[in-house]
């Protein structure tokens with residue numbers, strides 16, 4: 001049993017900050033909240049933190065790209081987004097083998113925990129190592145205690161046989177993890193422009209068979225939207241709806257070029273859009289001007305690490321710069337929404353609040369406000385003071401995996417291995 005003493009609880013939906021309270025954690029769940037709990041639970045391990053919040057969730061990531069940081073391999077310049085996929089990412093994913101995938105998972109998980117992130121929804125690709133790839137990736141989650149929803153990016157880029165292997169890996173992992181306390185599977189696909197109708201039908205079947213949701217990129221670049229209308233005579237979401245694949249577990253990443261009627265369709269199915277502001281800026285694909293039209297928006301990094309605080313700040317400032325109507329509370333609500341995705345993928349648990357019965361997925365903050373912090377001005381502190389520098393601890397399912405800014409296992413040995421595997425990966429890319 002753990003007692004977090006005299007802490008102020010920050011809520012993101014709605015934005016709130018409590019008076020100092022005690023929180024009792026029993027096993028993987030929050031047991032009780034109140035004052036003077038130390039007297040009632042004298043045996044509990046005591047920890048202190050000036051502030052705590054529900055765990056931060058990264059709702060779209062690619063841990064397979066974790067070894068690309070500082071990449072030293074010749075990458076030809078790209079004139080557009082699809083060329084960039086060809087020149088960089090589709091070469092990198094083809095070079096991945098089991099050891100590199102495992103190292104990617106470890107590198108990604110360490111970065112997430114370091115940034116107070118308690119769960120990552122990942123989208124994995126390794127076309128020359130498909131079967132078992134999600135187990136290799138999951139090793140990093142299991143080793144670190146990170147919560148995750150994993151899937152394989154099914155694609156027809158290497159023919160329908162490659163696609164079938166991708167679907168099979170999604171089904172295998174989803175079934176294997178159906179009752180896992182920390183891991184679940186989704187049904188992954190790269191993007192509509194690399195998913196032909198035969199493959200789409202297989203994906204629908206996989207969604208039906210597993211009860212998991214589709215996790216796919218859509219309209220990240222205008223090309224995807226144009227391709228769908230040219231090739232299939234349908235808008236992307238209309239094509240997905242016709243395939244009967246949409247559900248409340250559907251995760252659509254990006255969606256920059258979806259139309260208002262497509263957004264309405266996604267809303268009708270209670271599906272999620274995941275916005276990845278920094279990735280969109282980095283790839284110069286444009287800006288999602290329609291965030292305010294979606295029922296469910298969550299935030300992701302699309303492979304740019306797992307620092308969700310910086311991601312949220314960038315999403316907010318990019319939106320301000322674009323003259324959008326939303327303010328910081330909405331972006332913190334989007335960040336929080338990752339918890340709602342967890343509620344859908346781990347229905348036996350409750351996520352998103354520091355309250356009795358909820359999963360003990362908690363981010364610790366040692367914020368030192370230089371001006372008075374009261375509930376009425378919390379938004380100003382968030383918009384202009386929020387920083388990953390204040391994250392001091394990460395608890396997942398009641399386990400404190402980072403305490404006082406120190407990850408609670410031997411990271412030096414792990415990082416040596418991830419560096420070795422990164423060197424192997426960069427070398428392998430030279431031949432592709």
Ligand SMILES: [Zn+2]
Pocket residue numbers: 060061062123217253302303
């Ligand atoms: Zn992505």
